[in-house]
Amino acid sequence: MLHIVTQYLRKSAELYPDHLAFVDNKVSLSYRATLGEAEIIASNLVARCLFKKPIAVMMDKSARAVTAFLGVAMSGNYYTVIDTKMPQSRVEKILETFDPSLILTDSKNSKMAQKYERKYVIYEELVEVTPKEEEMKAVKKAESRIIDTDILYVLFTSGSTGIPKGVIITHRSVIDYTEWLAETFNLNHNTVICSQAPFYFDNSVLDIYSTIRNGSTLHVIPQMLYSFPIRLLEYIRDNKINTIFWVPTVLCRIADLNLLDKCDIDCLTNVLFAGEVMPARQLNAWIKRLPKATFANLYGPTEITVDCTYYIVDRDIRDDEPVPIGYACMNSDVMVLNEKDELVRVNEKGELCVRGSSLSLGYYNNPEKTAAAFVQNPLNKIYHEIIYRTGDIVHYNERDEIIFDGRKDSQIKHTGHRIELGEIETAVFSNAAIQSACCLHEAGKDQLHLFFVGDIQDDDLRKFINTLVPEYMVPNIYHKMDMMPMNMNGKIDRVKLKGIILGGN
Amino acid sequence: MNEEIMAMLKELRPEFDYSDSEDFVMDGFLDSFDIISLVSLLEEKYNIKIDGLDIVPENFASVETILSLVLRSGGNK
Numbered sequence: 001m002l003h004i005v006t007q008y009l010r011k012s013a014e015l016y017p018d019h020l021a022f023v024d025n026k027v028s029l030s031y032r033a034t035l036g037e038a039e040i041i042a043s044n045l046v047a048r049c050l051f052k053k054p055i056a057v058m059m060d061k062s063a064r065a066v067t068a069f070l071g072v073a074m075s076g077n078y079y080t081v082i083d084t085k086m087p088q089s090r091v092e093k094i095l096e097t098f099d100p101s102l103i104l105t106d107s108k109n110s111k112m113a114q115k116y117e118r119k120y121v122i123y124e125e126l127v128e129v130t131p132k133e134e135e136m137k138a139v140k141k142a143e144s145r146i147i148d149t150d151i152l153y154v155l156f157t158s159g160s161t162g163i164p165k166g167v168i169i170t171h172r173s174v175i176d177y178t179e180w181l182a183e184t185f186n187l188n189h190n191t192v193i194c195s196q197a198p199f200y201f202d203n204s205v206l207d208i209y210s211t212i213r214n215g216s217t218l219h220v221i222p223q224m225l226y227s228f229p230i231r232l233l234e235y236i237r238d239n240k241i242n243t244i245f246w247v248p249t250v251l252c253r254i255a256d257l258n259l260l261d262k263c264d265i266d267c268l269t270n271v272l273f274a275g276e277v278m279p280a281r282q283l284n285a286w287i288k289r290l291p292k293a294t295f296a297n298l299y300g301p302t303e304i305t306v307d308c309t310y311y312i313v314d315r316d317i318r319d320d321e322p323v324p325i326g327y328a329c330m331n332s333d334v335m336v337l338n339e340k341d342e343l344v345r346v347n348e349k350g351e352l353c354v355r356g357s358s359l360s361l362g363y364y365n366n367p368e369k370t371a372a373a374f375v376q377n378p379l380n381k382i383y384h385e386i387i388y389r390t391g392d393i394v395h396y397n398e399r400d401e402i403i404f405d406g407r408k409d410s411q412i413k414h415t416g417h418r419i420e421l422g423e424i425e426t427a428v429f430s431n432a433a434i435q436s437a438c439c440l441h442e443a444g445k446d447q448l449h450l451f452f453v454g455d456i457q458d459d460d461l462r463k464f465i466n467t468l469v470p471e472y473m474v475p476n477i478y479h480k481m482d483m484m485p486m487n488m489n490g491k492i493d494r495v496k497l498k499g500i501i502l503g504g505n
Numbered sequence: 506m507n508e509e510i511m512a513m514l515k516e517l518r519p520e521f522d523y524s525d526s527e528d529f530v531m532d533g534f535l536d537s538f539d540i541i542s543l544v545s546l547l548e549e550k551y552n553i554k555i556d557g558l559d560i561v562p563e564n565f566a567s568v569e570t571i572l573s574l575v576l577r578s579g580g581n582k
Binding site for chain 2: 223224226227228229230231253257258259262453482483486
């Protein structure tokens with residue numbers, strides 16, 4: 001019975017031992033080599049009598065960071081990812097909550113690991129020693145004790161209070177997600193993925209686990225390439241990448257710079273995206289360039305293991321139309337509940353709630369936050385059934401597709417009207433001069449602020465928006481920006497923008 | 506113009522000593538958002554449009570290469 005993710009790795013290593021699994025700019029690891037290194041890491045952890053214990057992996061994004069995760073998983077422990085570029089104060093907060101039994105770092109980052117005054121080991125030193133036969137037996141024994149409801153990883157997302165929340169995800173959840181992906185997008189051992197998401201961002205769970213599930217190859221490319229979009233496209237061409245799962249910002253940048261027809265990227269057959277709203281205009285530019293490829297908008301919070309709904313683009317979408325988030329993924333149940341906790345009708349807005357095997361066990365070491373978001377299904381009065389309330393507002397359109405409207409906290413009241421800020425942004429994005437935009441509401445003065453980057457005058461933009469949305473949704477104050485502030489995940493930094501409003505600049 | 510470009514770089518990443526570097530990109534001074542920001546700053550300041558094909562590491566290695574990129578993109582000295 002397949003019930004833990006390391007079985008994926010063992011199976012692929014048996015079927016395709018010499019096939020490349022993980023490639024970065026320093027190493028190319030075959031499935032045999034990946035399994036070998038994961039086993040060595042696991043044997044070290046088993047030898048330390050660690051089982052069901054938290055391990056912090058503090059390594060640069062690389063092929064060997066992946067073998068570190070797999071080694072931790074194989075030993076029956078679970079990992080979190082500490083980004084080596086994260087500010088020290090944030091790392092400290094995470095370590096305080098996660099309280100790792102061990103930090104697994106590499107020689108390059110060992111000095112930094114030392115600063116946190118916790119027990120740490122260095123990857124390169126561990127893999128120098130080949131484990132003895134009895135040590136390998138001990139690994140197999142530990143692995144056989146893992147069950148599918150055991151934790152695989154804890155990923156920290158930013159909490160509104162500034163204290164990061166650690167989302168707990170089990171083996172079962174990742175298997176549930178990975179099986180759905182393989183079936184839906186025909187992923188197999190010919191799949192070649194190019195990774196964009198940092199490993200602390202859960203989009204990378206697709207990259208890593210669907211790779212080992214299908215015997216595919218994952219290219220972990222230097223983050224620097226994302227600064228130079230044409231080089232990214234050349235990388236896709238030169239390495240015959242056929243599948244990408246990137247954030248819309250990166251896809252939009254490529255489209256906005258008119259680079260799509262500057263490079264032969266016909267090898268791309270799966271273009272998946274998630275993490276923020278994908279504007280239809282840039283999506284249409286991609287579809288025009290790759291008419292035969294599958295384009296899919298994936299949606300889901302970290303708490304539901306990457307994605308719980310998806311939309312494979314199967315019709316023309318107008319530039320000023322929102323791209324649907326579509327339908328529930330297999331084995332996930334999506335319920336849209338209104339304020340009375342009743343299921344919504346067509347076009348009625350409500351909070352997206354979800355249940356399924358992919359549901360997180362809650363927030364690590366944080367029972368209060370867990371209890372607030374993971375609640376009894378209000379539609380079920382008969383037995384214990386937990387759902388997760390995403391805080392995202394959505395509605396069903398006439399086609400029965402789910403449309404994302406915005407965050408619950410981005411639903412605002414302005415001049416007495418209930419408004420989704422995302423709806424205004426969708427309108428703004430359909431203007432070809434706009435590169436980036438973010439709409440915020442200043443509750444005190446009841447004013448709508450629009451931050452935008454693009455070669456257009458405030459007045460022209462105001463007139464344009466007014467052709468698409470009602471008068472009461474047209475922003476009052478316009479902030480033309482040279483650049484949009486970004487947070488660590490590459491999303492627009494709304495907190496910083498709110499600061500600008502309050503600071504009066 | 507050299508000074509203006511240097512001022513922009515300092516604004517983006519004040520913590521680095523640019524005079525010490527032979528290649529800003531290779532030395533990791535500019536991450537992906539910095540490049541995007543720098544391109545918008547240059548376009549705004551010199552009223553130019555930088556071609557996507559010109560956004561490559563070689564053109565962001567030093568103040569000189571950035572300057573020559575601006576001039577090639579239609580900027581006036």
